[in-house]
Every structure is written in structure tokens, then in C-alpha cells.
Amino acid sequence: MKRQLLGRTLSFLLAACVGFGGVAIVGGREPLPLVGANTSNSQDLHQILGGSRNSKIVAVTDDRGELGRSEAIRVRIENRFGREASVVYAVELVDELGEEAQRPSTSQTVTLRSSASADIDLRVPRNLADGFYQFRVTAVGRAGREVADAGVEIGFALSGNSTHLLSDENWLQFSFANEGAVQ
Amino acid sequence: MRMRKSIVLVASALVLATLYAGQAAASIGVVSGRLMFYNNQGNYCASDGRSCSGARYPASQFNVNMPIRDVKVYVRNNTDQIIGQGITDSNGNFKVSWWSPGSGNIVGNVTWHGEQKDGRFAIRTSSGGTWVFWTYKKTLRNNATTNFGTQVWGSNKGPNSLANLYDGAIRMWRDALNYSNRMRTYFTNVQIRAYSSSCPTSCANGEDKRIIIDSSTSAYRPQARVMHEMGHIASYLSHRDQERRVFVDYSRDGVAGWNMRSAEHAGPSFEEALATFYGDVALYWHWNPEPYSCLSSGPCPRIANNNVETSTGIRSSCSAGEERWALTSVRYLRDVYDSTSGESFDDDSEPYYQFFDAVNRFSNGYGNRSKDEPWDGFLWWTWVDDKDGRSARDFRAHLDTLAGISTYGEFSRNCYPAGD
Numbered sequence: 001m002k003r004q005l006l007g008r009t010l011s012f013l014l015a016a017c018v019g020f021g022g023v024a025i026v027g028g029r030e031p032l033p034l035v036g037a038n039t040s041n042s043q044d045l046h047q048i049l050g051g052s053r054n055s056k057i058v059a060v061t062d063d064r065g066e067l068g069r070s071e072a073i074r075v076r077i078e079n080r081f082g083r084e085a086s087v088v089y090a091v092e093l094v095d096e097l098g099e100e101a102q103r104p105s106t107s108q109t110v111t112l113r114s115s116a117s118a119d120i121d122l123r124v125p126r127n128l129a130d131g132f133y134q135f136r137v138t139a140v141g142r143a144g145r146e147v148a149d150a151g152v153e154i155g156f157a158l159s160g161n162s163t164h165l166l167s168d169e170n171w172l173q174f175s176f177a178n179e180g181a182v183q
Numbered sequence: 184m185r186m187r188k189s190i191v192l193v194a195s196a197l198v199l200a201t202l203y204a205g206q207a208a209a210s211i212g213v214v215s216g217r218l219m220f221y222n223n224q225g226n227y228c229a230s231d232g233r234s235c236s237g238a239r240y241p242a243s244q245f246n247v248n249m250p251i252r253d254v255k256v257y258v259r260n261n262t263d264q265i266i267g268q269g270i271t272d273s274n275g276n277f278k279v280s281w282w283s284p285g286s287g288n289i290v291g292n293v294t295w296h297g298e299q300k301d302g303r304f305a306i307r308t309s310s311g312g313t314w315v316f317w318t319y320k321k322t323l324r325n326n327a328t329t330n331f332g333t334q335v336w337g338s339n340k341g342p343n344s345l346a347n348l349y350d351g352a353i354r355m356w357r358d359a360l361n362y363s364n365r366m367r368t369y370f371t372n373v374q375i376r377a378y379s380s381s382c383p384t385s386c387a388n389g390e391d392k393r394i395i396i397d398s399s400t401s402a403y404r405p406q407a408r409v410m411h412e413m414g415h416i417a418s419y420l421s422h423r424d425q426e427r428r429v430f431v432d433y434s435r436d437g438v439a440g441w442n443m444r445s446a447e448h449a450g451p452s453f454e455e456a457l458a459t460f461y462g463d464v465a466l467y468w469h470w471n472p473e474p475y476s477c478l479s480s481g482p483c484p485r486i487a488n489n490n491v492e493t494s495t496g497i498r499s500s501c502s503a504g505e506e507r508w509a510l511t512s513v514r515y516l517r518d519v520y521d522s523t524s525g526e527s528f529d530d531d532s533e534p535y536y537q538f539f540d541a542v543n544r545f546s547n548g549y550g551n552r553s554k555d556e557p558w559d560g561f562l563w564w565t566w567v568d569d570k571d572g573r574s575a576r577d578f579r580a581h582l583d584t585l586a587g588i589s590t591y592g593e594f595s596r597n598c599y600p601a602g603d
Contacts, residue, residue, distance in 0.1 A: 048382070048386050048387070048388050048429070048431065049388075049389075049412075049415045049429060049455075049458070050382060050384045050386050050431070050433075050440065051384040051385040051386065051407060051408055051411055051412060051478075052384065052407050052411070052440075052442045052455070052478050053439070053441065053442050054384070054478060059400075092340065094340050098340045098341025098342075099340065099341075100340050134341065136341075138480070140481075145486055146484070146486065146488070147484040147486075148479065148484075149480055149481055150400075151400040151403070151480055152398075152400060153344070153398075153400055167378070168344070168377075168378040168398050168399040169308060169309055169379075171399075172314070172343075172345060172399075173308075177341070178315065178317065178336070178343065178345065179317055179318070179336075180317070180318045180335060180336050181334065181335050181336075181338070182331075182332050182333070
């Protein structure tokens with residue numbers, strides 16, 4: 001099993017180097033260019049409509065791509081309530097089969113001033129074997145009676161001394177996350 | 184009953200085998216099983232004292248395994264060739280016959296691809312590729328039924344976001360759009376692409392029948408993401424000739440984008456309200472007295488700002504700009520749809536399909552009450568001359584004429600939504 005995991009981790013790294021492997025994809029096409037949502041363009045004839053902006057509390061994921069194994073993965077929590085808010089966040093770490101890789105933890109309540117942010121450093125446990133893992137961070141903020149939540153899921157591949165951050169799509173394509181389990 | 188179905192399926196397979204017998208030896212059989220996923224979607228009706236009568240998504244369905252409904256199922260052989268195809272039922276159960284050249288037992292597995300059984304929508308990759316949800320291979324027995332048991336995607340520790348996304352979409356279809364004949368005719372082959380950060384709030388493109396879901400965490404916020412975006416596609420396809428222009432200027436309040444309480448131009452504000460309302464109905468049918476709408480991975484907090492039944496009142500009771508909130512138009516639409524309000528002005532209860540048919544009454548053109556009203560009729564391809572065009576006010580005119588009713592009460596007690 002361990003050899004199999006390592007093999008697929010290496011497959012991922014190879015695919016990342018030479019282009020998109022697409023373990024779980026058939027018949028893909030190149031995406032058509034999309035004009036960003038929420039643009040201010042009164043002449044706009046394109047057909048893109050965007051969803052509601054997340055206006056109360058926002059979780060911003062790490063987009064560095066590759067890190068050293070000892071480096072923390074960073075998530076930023078932003079207070080957009082427009083006033084001081086209390087924030088609590090939970091961190092979970094699972095492997096690609098959804099098994100717990102670290103005990104879940106919940107933070108103490110953090111008070112964030114209006115428009116302030118807090119960085120969360122997610123440390124990868126030293127004893128984790130090479131393979132695919134996913135951090136899940138869920139933050140809940142409260143300002144008066146208003147409550148809002150935000151979350152990020154950060155899939156990553158551990159290989160040797162490196163941590164490779166995966167897009168949501170790559171996490172599902174390269175890991176076992178799309179495999180059914182017999183109940 | 185189940186036994187009888189099995190016998191019929193195996194018999195059908197045997198007939199197939201007989202037909203092929205003169206040509207070559209063949210293995211045939213049936214696979215059965217159940218597809219489920221760990222449901223982690225928010226926006227359920229919480230058990231905190233609020234009324235969940237008429238709520239289609241009760242808290243009891245949250246954080247438990249739920250069936251993967253109405254999805255296409257494929258049987259594949261050892262080289263991944265598709266050798267059989269079927270669908271799941273409303274409980275996630277499937278029975279699919281397969282046929283393969285050769286003889287004896289073969290090795291194969293079952294996959295599904297996030298494709299609604301009737302081709303209404305499909306979950307695709309960011310580039311339009313096919314997601315494959317797979318099971319381990321096992322021996323498929325010749326002339327017999329092979330049971331794959333209950334296969335579950337995700338767990339309480341690691342939910343599968345794509346399976347959750349599919350469920351949000353199938354809820355939208357089964358519990359909402361499916362009740363409009365117009366949608367049954369036109370809502371087909373919609374691609375829901377997951378995931379792409381090219382659109383950070385999730386997006387819809389009616390012309391291409393394409394939805395972009397921005398991230399896996401959006402899959403757990405169905406109401407404001409996949410249901411809302413499917414609502415946009417439905418709105419687009421409701422229009423005459425199943426096309427219209429899209430006006431996306433959200434700059435009126437000086438902040439990019441929109442939310443339920445941002446004061447926007449009346450055209451975009453109403454379009455967001457319509458898409459939201461279409462989605463909300465998938466969660467709260469007309470007799471629910473306390474429907475909520477929000478962007479959350481949990482239940483919508485039970486506060487007035489999220490309650491789409493609450494009406495602020497006439498204009499003098501409303502906050503500055505409230506007539507331009509999407510929330511205001513959502514409340515108007517909900518009041519016209521619901522059947523439970525005790526408020527005297529809220530006396531209409533129009534069927535869901537009527538809202539699609541009313542949109543279809545916007546005529547072609549750029550004049551008042553027309554579907555491309557925001558644009559100037561002469562320089563239509565470059566010039567917007569009416570940012571408050573195609574508004575809730577225009578919709579009201581069409582709906583009242585179509586249904587032979589007056590929704591003035593619902594309109595006036597919800598801050599007179601902006602428009603001209």
C-alpha cells in the first residue's frame with residue numbers, strides 16, 4: 001500500500017512537470033476564456049453572472065504551489081463584518097481516504113478588529129508518510145447577532161522534503177478521494 | 184419485488200446473449216448496488232425552533248450518508264471499456280445489465296460521472312472533462328447478478344465535495360426546476376464545471392449553459408452557489424427564444440460584486456433575486472413560513488436579514504437603498520409564491536412555473552418591459568441607456584397580466600423594488 005501511494009505521488013509530480021495527466025478525466029477540452037465576474041462594465045454583452053460576494057468573513061488559501069516540508073501552509077482569515085468580530089476556527093487533517101491524520105483542533109476565540117485579518121499556520125506533522133493529505137479549515141465569525149462562516153480545503157502531496165499544494169481539482173484527480181468505499 | 188426485478192434483468196441479459204449467440208460467445212450479467220455519499224451541505228432547515236414545515240432539506244439529512252439519486256451508472260470491464268449503462272433510482276439503488284465478448288466471468292467495476300439521468304446537467308472538470316467516480320474492480324459473474332453493495336463517497340472526516348455538488352444540483356432539479364414545463368423543455372445539457380478559480384464567486388453562462396463552481400468549499404453552500412447559478416441558467420432559458428443579453432454592472436454602490444443587501448442597479452439586482460428565488464424554492468416549498476437564504480456551509484442563521492419571508496413594509500419603513508437590494512426583490516417573489524403568510528397584503532400564491540412563464544413575456548427588443556431593455560435600441564451593441572431596465576417592476580407587470588392578478592400588495596410592502 002505504501003509503495004502504491006508513493007508511486008501515485010510520483011505520478012502526480014511527473015504529471016505536474018510534463019502537463020496535466022488526468023487520472024480521472026476523459027475527453028477534456030480547453031476552457032474558453034471567461035471574463036471575471038463582478039466587473040463593472042455597462043457595455044458588457046458577455047453572458048457571465050457571478051454569485052454573491054462573501055462579505056462577512058473570508059478564508060484565503062495558500063497559493064504558493066510548493067513549500068519545504070517544514071514550512072507551514074498559511075490560511076488567512078479576514079474580518080469583513082465592518083466592525084469588530086469574534087472568530088473561532090477548526091482545523092482537520094485527513095489522508096486521501098478520509099482517515100484522520102491528526103486530531104482535529106479548535107482555536108480559542110480570536111477578536112479581530114474591523115477589516116483585520118489573522119494568519120493560521122498549518123504545520124504538517126513530521127511523522128506523516130509521503131502521500132496525499134488534505135487540511136480543512138472552517139472559520140466562524142460573529143459580530144453582534146450576525147454570524148458567518150468560511151472555509152478552505154487544501155489538498156497537498158508530501159514527497160521527500162517538499163509539500164506540493166494541489167488545486168481542488170487536482171486533489172480529486174490525483175488522490176483516492178473519488179473512490180467509493182464499501183459500507 | 185426486488186427478486187422479480189432481478190429475474191427480469193437476468194432474463195433480459197439472457198435474451199441479449201441468445202441474440203448474440205450465433206455471432207460469438209458472450210458473457211452477460213447484471214450488477215446491482217447502491218450509491219451514497221456523505222452529505223456535508225449547509226443550508227438545511229435547522230432544528231432550533233424554526234418551522235421546517237415544507238422544508239425539503241431537514242437537518243436529519245445533514246452529516247449522514249445520503250443516496251446519489253438519478254445519476255447515470257456505468258459498468259466497465261478490466262480495460263475500462265463501458266460494457267453496460269443504467270441509472271440510480273431515488274434511493275441510489277441501481278441494477279444494470281452488461282454484455283462482454285468472450286465467455287465466463289470477467290473482471291470489472293462500476294463508475295458514475297455526475298451526469299443526471301435525463302441529461303439535465305452534468306458535473307464536469309474545469310475544462311469540460313468527465314469526472315469519474317470509481318469503485319474497485321471485482322469479478323462480475325456470468326449469467327448472474329453481482330452485488331457491489333453500498334458504495335459511499337466521502338465520510339464524516341473527509342466529505343467528497345463533488346458528490347455534494349451533484350446532490351445540490353439534483354435537489355435543484357428534482358425539487359424546483361422540474362416543476363416548470365418550460366424548464367423540462369429547455370433545461371438540458373447544462374455543464375457544472377468544478378472547480379475553477381477563474382470566477383471566485385461561482386458563475387453562470389446562460390448562452391453556453393455552463394456554470395463554474397469556484398472551489399470545493401462552495402459545494403457545501405448549495406443555496407448561494409450551485410442552486411443560485413442554476414437559477415441564472417433557468418432565468419436565461421426562460422426568456423423568449425431562450426436567449427437575452429446580460430447586464431452585469433454591480434458598481435452602483437461603489438463596491439465590486441453584490442450581496443443580498445447591496446444597493447445595485449435595478450436590472451442586475453432583479454436578476455440576482457430571481458436566481459436566488461428559483462434556488463430557494465428547492466429548499467423551501469410554498470407552505471414553509473420561515474424560509475432562509477444565505478451563503479453558509481451551515482444552516483442559515485435565524486436572523487431577519489436571512490429570512491426571505493420577512494417584509495420590511497412600505498418605502499418609508501425601508502433603509503436607504505433597500506429598494507435596490509436583491510433581498511427586497513426575493514421577498515417580493517417569495518410573497519407572490521408562498522401560501523402561508525398571515526399578512527393581509529400577501530394574498531397571492533402563484534405556482535412556481537408561473538415565474539418562468541412570466542419571464543418569457545418580456546418581449547424581444549430594447550423598450551420598456553422588453554428583455555434587453557438596459558441597452559439602447561440604436562447603439563445596442565455598445566451602449567447601455569437604462570441600468571434600471573428589466574427590473575422587478577417590469578416582471579410584476581408581466582406576471583400580473585399573465586396570471587390575471589395584482590401583486591401590488593406584495594410589491595408595495597417590500598419597499599417598492601426599484602425599476603422603471
